[in-house]
Amino acid sequence: MARVLLKPKRDKSVKNRHPWIFSGAVQEVRGEVSDGDIVEVADSGNNWLARGYYNSRSQIVVRLLTWDDSDRLDAAFFRKRVREAVERRRDLLYDPQTNAFRLVFSEADRLPGLVADLYGDFVIVQCDTLGIERWKDAVLDTLMETLSPRGVFERSDTESRHSHEGLAPSVGLRRGKEPPPLVSVRERGIAFDVDIRQGQKTGFYLDQRENRIRAARFCAGKDVLDAFAYTGGFAAHALAAGAARITLIDSSESSLSLAERNLARIQTQGKTDYLHGNVFQALRDLGQRRRRYDVVILDPPKLAPAQGAVERAARGYKDLNLHALRLLRPGGILVTFSCSGLVDAALFQKVVFGASADTGRAVQILYRLSQSPDHPVLLFCPESEYLKGLICRAID
Numbered sequence: 578m579a580r581v582l583l584k585p586k587r588d589k590s591v592k593n594r595h596p597w598i599f600s601g602a603v604q605e606v607r608g609e610v611s612d613g614d615i616v617e618v619a620d621s622g623n624n625w626l627a628r629g630y631y632n633s634r635s636q637i638v639v640r641l642l643t644w645d646d647s648d649r650l651d652a653a654f655f656r657k658r659v660r661e662a663v664e665r666r667r668d669l670l671y672d673p674q675t676n677a678f679r680l681v682f683s684e685a686d687r688l689p690g691l692v693a694d695l696y697g698d699f700v701i702v703q704c705d706t707l708g709i710e711r712w713k714d715a716v717l718d719t720l721m722e723t724l725s726p727r728g729v730f731e732r733s734d735t736e737s738r739h740s741h742e743g744l745a746p747s748v749g750l751r752r753g754k755e756p757p758p759l760v761s762v763r764e765r766g767i768a769f770d771v772d773i774r775q776g777q778k779t780g781f782y783l784d785q786r787e788n789r790i791r792a793a794r795f796c797a798g799k800d801v802l803d804a805f806a807y808t809g810g811f812a813a814h815a816l817a818a819g820a821a822r823i824t825l826i827d828s829s830e831s832s833l834s835l836a837e838r839n840l841a842r843i844q845t846q847g848k849t850d851y852l853h854g855n856v857f858q859a860l861r862d863l864g865q866r867r868r869r870y871d872v873v874i875l876d877p878p879k880l881a882p883a884q885g886a887v888e889r890a891a892r893g894y895k896d897l898n899l900h901a902l903r904l905l906r907p908g909g910i911l912v913t914f915s916c917s918g919l920v921d922a923a924l925f926q927k928v929v930f931g932a933s934a935d936t937g938r939a940v941q942i943l944y945r946l947s948q949s950p951d952h953p954v955l956l957f958c959p960e961s962e963y964l965k966g967l968i969c970r971a972i973d
């Protein structure tokens with residue numbers, strides 16, 4: 578097995594069990610290695626540190642899987658890791674109200690590059706790296722054995738798979754039966770149809786589950802704006818909790834039509850408006866028309882994809898939050914998120930502070946939110962924390 582030797586003083590993160598080795602930290606590679614192979618990692622003095630998989634095409638040249646020398650990285654190892662991740666979701670597996678959640682969350686479940694989501698009777702798998710691609714059969718077999726789904730469908734079509742790992746998309750049925758065009762799921766008793774083939778991510782924003790439930794508690798009897806609504810996740814929970822009226826905005830027409838279908842199941846007669854358009858503009862337009870809301874939800878896409886984009890993203894988040902605050906009635910609630918990993922909780926709070934200061938509205942924080950626990954944060958890998966949110970009240 579080839580051995581990757583690190584440069585002097587570049588072993589600290591490995592010793593701290595961070596799973597990534599950047600190409601700049603590598604002194605030399607001893608032995609024959611192909612992209613996707615398992616390699617040993619050693620410090621500059623050739624002392625063994627860890628073991629993981631290799632891809633010379635990626636900036637993250639090694640993703641580490643074990644720091645225990647007795648672990649052999651074979652199919653049995655990957656099977657065990659998948660079984661353990663599923664086992665940690667027991668509470669959700671036995672929750673009769675919810676049958677859609679994440680089964681495997683990549684680095685945070687010590688399976689870098691692998692995401693697996695459960696949608697009712699089907700499992701959707703996403704392989705983001707060449708290293709995990711090699712073990713796909715073991716992963717797929719284990720998911721079939723442990724969960725007995727009707728089918729396992731692959732949605733390995735992420736941008737990073739192509740741009741960072743040099744892999745072509747891989748999409749299609751992998752085990753069992755073909756899923757229907759829309760897969761029906763339940764989230765805390767609320768039914769959703771999910772487009773697992775064309776939908777964003779693997780079809781649904783499972784990371785927002787707990788936050789949707791929490792936000793809904795503020796919506797009974799209220800006039801709500803759901804900005805970046807996608808297929809109506811927040812809106813459905815708000816309506817089920819008794820929202821009086823809700824406006825959904827999204828730039829994707831197909832997402833809004835699926836939202837309409839999802840909300841139709843709930844008592845929505847005359848309570849819903851759909852606005853197809855750009856939220857940045859729509860918030861301004863609504864403000865000019867003096868439209869006001871009791872609750873505004875802002876769940877934008879990732880605005881900071883790279884370090885160089887953080888400042889610009891912060892300006893974007895500020896713009897959204899500022900215009901959202903202006904739309905709130907006195908005492909109104911702002912539910913606001915950032916899913917940019919590079920915008921940390923402190924910066925995000927600063928951004929909302931800036932919006933509060935500029936509007937002159939006094940804002941209280943009621944809750945600080947994160948991703949749902951089926952998307953855990955591994956302390957060894959702070960990058961596994963990406964979603965942050967605030968529920969605020971404008972009290973002036």
Ligand code: SAH
Pocket residue numbers: 777781782785805806807808809810811826827828829832854855856857876877878
């Ligand atoms: N809140 C949703 C998830 C939102 S994902 C839920 O709980 O399911 C972000 C959404 O923003 C996507 O649906 C995307 O189509 C939409 N979007 C991205 N940029 C936008 C823009 N500038 N204006 C309006 N919608 C946008």
